Amino acid sequence: MSQCKPLTLHVPEPSGRPGHETDFSYLHLAEAGAVRRPPLEVLPSDTSDLAYALVRVLDDDGNAVGPWAADIDRELLRRGMRAMMKTRIFDARMVIAQRQKKMSFYMQSLGEEAIGTAHALALQEGDMCFPTYRQQSLLMARDVPLVDLICQLLSNQRDPMKGRQLPVLYSVRAAGFFSISGNLATQFIQAVGWGMASAIKGDTKIASAWIGDGSTAESDFHTALTFAHVYQAPVILNVVNNQWAISTFQTLAGGESTTFAARGIGCGIASLRVDGNDFLAVYAASRWAAERARSNLGPTLIEWITYRAGPHSTSDDPSKYRPADDWSHFPLGDPIARLKQHLIRIGAWSEQEHQDTEKELEAQVIAAQKEAERYGTLASGQIPSPATMFEDVYKDMPEHLRQQRRQLGV
Numbered sequence: 001m002s003q004c005k006p007l008t009l010h011v012p013e014p015s016g017r018p019g020h021e022t023d024f025s026y027l028h029l030a031e032a033g034a035v036r037r038p039p040l041e042v043l044p045s046d047t048s049d050l051a052y053a054l055v056r057v058l059d060d061d062g063n064a065v066g067p068w069a070a071d072i073d074r075e076l077l078r079r080g081m082r083a084m085m086k087t088r089i090f091d092a093r094m095v096i097a098q099r100q101k102k103m104s105f106y107m108q109s110l111g112e113e114a115i116g117t118a119h120a121l122a123l124q125e126g127d128m129c130f131p132t133y134r135q136q137s138l139l140m141a142r143d144v145p146l147v148d149l150i151c152q153l154l155s156n157q158r159d160p161m162k163g164r165q166l167p168v169l170y171s172v173r174a175a176g177f178f179s180i181s182g183n184l185a186t187q188f189i190q191a192v193g194w195g196m197a198s199a200i201k202g203d204t205k206i207a208s209a210w211i212g213d214g215s216t217a218e219s220d221f222h223t224a225l226t227f228a229h230v231y232q233a234p235v236i237l238n239v240v241n242n243q244w245a246i247s248t249f250q251t252l253a254g255g256e257s258t259t260f261a262a263r264g265i266g267c268g269i270a271s272l273r274v275d276g277n278d279f280l281a282v283y284a285a286s287r288w289a290a291e292r293a294r295s296n297l298g299p300t301l302i303e304w305i306t307y308r309a310g311p312h313s314t315s316d317d318p319s320k321y322r323p324a325d326d327w328s329h330f331p332l333g334d335p336i337a338r339l340k341q342h343l344i345r346i347g348a349w350s351e352q353e354h355q356d357t358e359k360e361l362e363a364q365v366i367a368a369q370k371e372a373e374r375y376g377t378l379a380s381g382q383i384p385s386p387a388t389m390f391e392d393v394y395k396d397m398p399e400h401l402r403q404q405r406r407q408l409g410v
């Protein structure tokens with residue numbers, strides 16, 4: 001025994017750090033079109049290979065290839081393009097507004113726009129998404145009024161959340177967008193419960209659960225998988241692997257030498273690993289999972305491979321922990337540039353139309369921002385009345401809250 005070397009712990013480290021380029025070979029990419037598309041009725045255990053592969057449709061030249069390349073309506077692709085562009089323009093404007101101290105905080109989704117956009121377009125009206133704070137693209141694809149969103153960000157007098165929630169923590173029930181909570185992963189298990197309720201009622205609606213790679217380390221992730229499997233809940237379990245959880249590389253959440261999609265296989269859930277920057281792949285995989293759920297074939301877990309191109313939030317400086325130009329080396333590229341290339345190739349878009357759309361959407365966001373600011377910004381101090389902060393804690397306000405409200409003199 002004395003011959004044994006002392007034990008050591010393994011602490012995963014990213015290959016790239018500031019001033020040192022990332023080696024992205026750990027992603028184990030597949031060629032576009034190379035991964036099979038199984039029938040909807042596939043057994044979960046028969047998707048094991050897919051949990052380690054990478055479903056891709058768009059090749060480097062913008063062609064749609066392979067078994068996942070569906071015949072997608074051009075108008076739908078163009079809608080997706082606009083929704084992605086709107087998401088990016090909106091994000092950029094809101095980051096500036098935060099810098100101007102009009103709002104206290106913001107989180108952008110730069111580089112991840114295809115995932116929520118294509119997914120939302122693959123779902124049906126009435127399906128419910130349980131998002132994280134980085135799925136604003138779901139809202140953009142569902143054409144939620146920008147003024148409402150900006151009022152929430154400004155916590156002003158027209159904020160639908162009445163100034164009670166941190167900016168970005170939207171709630172838009174009518175658009176199938178469940179209230180965002182700051183507590184990571186809680187929504188993942190709630191989505192499964194919502195799907196179960198739909199099945200118990202004999203409804204036809206399905207749930208879509210969202211989580212980041214870092215948050216899969218939370219226990220709610222595992223609980224969600226167990227419940228989804230046991231009851232064959234009609235739910236899509238989306239894991240957005242953008243490689244980072246604030247300053248923590250995805251290997252520290254358990255992504256080293258395995259995949260997050262592989263977690264599903266162990267729990268008896270059909271699982272896919274998909275190029276999240278490939279609009280067509282996101283749409284096809286989302287449709288596949290949605291059809292499985294709606295046909296009572298059970299849950300599907302999808303790991304979307306993407307890259308968090310921007311800072312974690314306006315409170316974060318990624319240059320402290322990763323190479324500044326990391327995104328430009330990310331092998332799956334930019335989702336907007338990739339769909340643009342495809343659309344131009346099939347004659348459904350042009351450089352001119354791209355520029356015109358950019359201008360039009362920019363004007364739309366600016367107009368919405370101007371209107372929202374009429375109801376107040378953080379800087380102007382027009383906020384909801386403090387009296388409203390005691391409301392909605394309970395359905396009816398109990399005596400002790402009335403008393404506290406009187407004490408405040410409002």
Ligand SMILES: Cc1ncc(C[n+]2csc(CCOP(=O)(O)OP(=O)(O)O)c2C)c(N)n1
Pocket residue numbers: 132134182183184211212213214215216242244245246308312
């Ligand atoms: C329960 C809980 N723990 C920690 C935090 C602080 N926190 C907020 S975001 C975040 C990182 C989440 O990373 P990931 O799930 O990968 O999502 P991403 O931000 O990359 O989209 C952490 C640790 C929190 N909000 N809730």
